[in-house]
Amino acid sequence: MPKKPTPDDLQNLLSPRAEPCISLYLPLPRHGHDLAKAPLRFRALVRLVESLLGERYDARMVKALLAPLAGLAEASDVFGPGPDGLAVFRAEGLFEVYRLWPAPPERAVVADSFHVKPLLRCLQDRHRYFVLSVTSRSVALFEGSERGLVRRHVPGLPERAGGALVSDMGGRGGSSRGGPRSAGPGSGKVPAEGDGGRREELLRYFRAVEGTLRKVLEDRAPLVVAGAGSLLPVFREVCGHSGLTAGYVEGAVEDLSTVELHVRTLPEARKALDARDETLVEEFREHLDRGLAADILTRIAQAAVLGRVRRLLVSDGRPLFGRVDRTTGEVTLHAGQTGPQDDDVLDDLAEVVLARGGEVVVLDPQRMPGEAAAAATFRW
Numbered sequence: 001m002p003k004k005p006t007p008d009d010l011q012n013l014l015s016p017r018a019e020p021c022i023s024l025y026l027p028l029p030r031h032g033h034d035l036a037k038a039p040l041r042f043r044a045l046v047r048l049v050e051s052l053l054g055e056r057y058d059a060r061m062v063k064a065l066l067a068p069l070a071g072l073a074e075a076s077d078v079f080g081p082g083p084d085g086l087a088v089f090r091a092e093g094l095f096e097v098y099r100l101w102p103a104p105p106e107r108a109v110v111a112d113s114f115h116v117k118p119l120l121r122c123l124q125d126r127h128r129y130f131v132l133s134v135t136s137r138s139v140a141l142f143e144g145s146e147r148g149l150v151r152r153h154v155p156g157l158p159e160r161a162g163g164a165l166v167s168d169m170g171g172r173g174g175s176s177r178g179g180p181r182s183a184g185p186g187s188g189k190v191p192a193e194g195d196g197g198r199r200e201e202l203l204r205y206f207r208a209v210e211g212t213l214r215k216v217l218e219d220r221a222p223l224v225v226a227g228a229g230s231l232l233p234v235f236r237e238v239c240g241h242s243g244l245t246a247g248y249v250e251g252a253v254e255d256l257s258t259v260e261l262h263v264r265t266l267p268e269a270r271k272a273l274d275a276r277d278e279t280l281v282e283e284f285r286e287h288l289d290r291g292l293a294a295d296i297l298t299r300i301a302q303a304a305v306l307g308r309v310r311r312l313l314v315s316d317g318r319p320l321f322g323r324v325d326r327t328t329g330e331v332t333l334h335a336g337q338t339g340p341q342d343d344d345v346l347d348d349l350a351e352v353v354l355a356r357g358g359e360v361v362v363l364d365p366q367r368m369p370g371e372a373a374a375a376a377t378f379r380w
Contacts, residue, residue, distance in 0.1 A: 002078055002086065002099040005119055009096065013089055013114045014351055020057065022049055022065065022090040023115035027103035028079065038079045042086070045108040046070060052110040068095050084147075085122075089114050101147065102127060107319070111343035117350060121316055121362040126277070129269040130217060130243075131261065133253045134227030134235055139209050141216075142261065144269060149262040154216055158208045202231070206238045217241055222272035224265045226253050245272045280361060281369045284313060287377040295372035297345065302329035303378055304349055307356040312349060313375045317365035319344035320373055326352060346374055
C-alpha cells in the first residue's frame with residue numbers, strides 16, 4: 001500500500017547510491033474510467049524506463065530492476081481513490097511507493113540520482129492552510145487545501161466555553177443570514193467593554209485556545225478564522241499566529257458541513273497563499289538589487305556547489321534535461337532526455353542546495369520572478 005512521504009523519506013532518497021535511479025510519477029484521476037486506465041499508463045512509463053536502461057545497462061540488471069515495477073501495475077490498492085498522484089522510486093536495494101498531493105506531471109526519469117522535485121512540492125505543503133471555526137460554544141480546527149477540509153483533532157484544545165457566553169455574546173452572529181463575508185480586523189460588533197466579566201471570560205477562553213494552537217500550527221501556514229462577527233475581533237486580540245490572515249470569514253458556522261465551510265473559506269486562504277509566494281519573490285528582488293541573488297542557471301549552480309545558496313526557488317514547469325557538475329557547477333542543457341544519466345537540471349540544483357543546508361521552494365511557473373526557471377538568494 002502506498003504511503004504519504006515524510007522528510008525522512010526525502011533524505012533517504014537523496015542519499016548517495018549506485019546508479020541507475022528510476023523515478024516514476026503519474027497523476028491519478030479521483031475516480032471513474034480514467035482512474036481505471038491508470039495501470040495502463042503506468043505500464044507505458046515502465047516500458048519507457050526499460051528503453052532508457054537498455055541503452056546503457058545489461059539485460060539481467062534491467063530485468064531485476066524492473067521486476068517490482070511490473071508487479072506494481074497489478075496491485076489494485078496502488079491505483080485506488082486517494083491523493084492525486086503516484087510516485088515510485090527504484091534502485092538497487094530500494095523500492096518505494098508514495099501517493100502525493102498535488103498531482104505531479106506524468107514523467108519517467110532514469111539518472112544517477114532520484115528526481116525529487118514533485119516530492120519536494122508535496123512535502124513543502126505550499127497549498128495547505130488551516131481553518132479555525134469559532135463560536136461562543138466551541139472551536140474546531142480544520143486542515144485544508146484546494147481539495148477540501150479535514151477536521152484535525154488537537155489534544156488539549158479547549159473546545160467549549162462557558163454556557164453564559166452563548167446568550168450574552170450573541171451566539172449565532174447577526175449577519176450570518178445573508179452569508180459570510182471577508183472582513184478586516186475592525187469590522188464586526190465587538191462585545192462591549194461594559195460587559196465586564198463576560199468579556200474577560202471570552203478573552204480567557206480564546207487565550208487558552210490560542211496557546212494550544214501555537215503548539216500545532218506551522219509559522220508559514222495561513223490560518224483563516226470563521227465564525228460569528230461579534231467573536232472574531234476578540235479572537236484576533238489574543239491570536240499571535242504569524243499566519244493569521246488579514247481578513248476573516250464572518251457568518252454562522254455551527255451548522256455548516258465541512259464541504260460548505262471549505263467553499264466559504266477557500267477564497268480567503270487563496271489570498272493568503274498567493275501573498276506568501278509574492279513575499280518570497282519580493283525578497284528575491286531585494287537581494288538581486290544588492291547583488292546577493294541570481295536567476296541565471298550557471299551562476300546559481302556555481303554558487304550552489306560552494307554552499308552560497310540560502311534559498312532556491314524552482315519552477316514546477318517542464319524539466320530542463322541535462323547535467324550539473326556537482327564539483328564545478330558547470331551546467332549542460334539538452335533538448336530532451338538524451339540518455340539514462342540525464343536528469344532535470346532544476347532537480348539536481350535542488351539536491352545540491354539541500355545537501356548544503358539551503359532551502360528549496362517549488363513554485364508554480366507563473367509565480368516565478370520574471371518567469372525564470374530558477375532564482376536563488378545567496379548567503380554572501
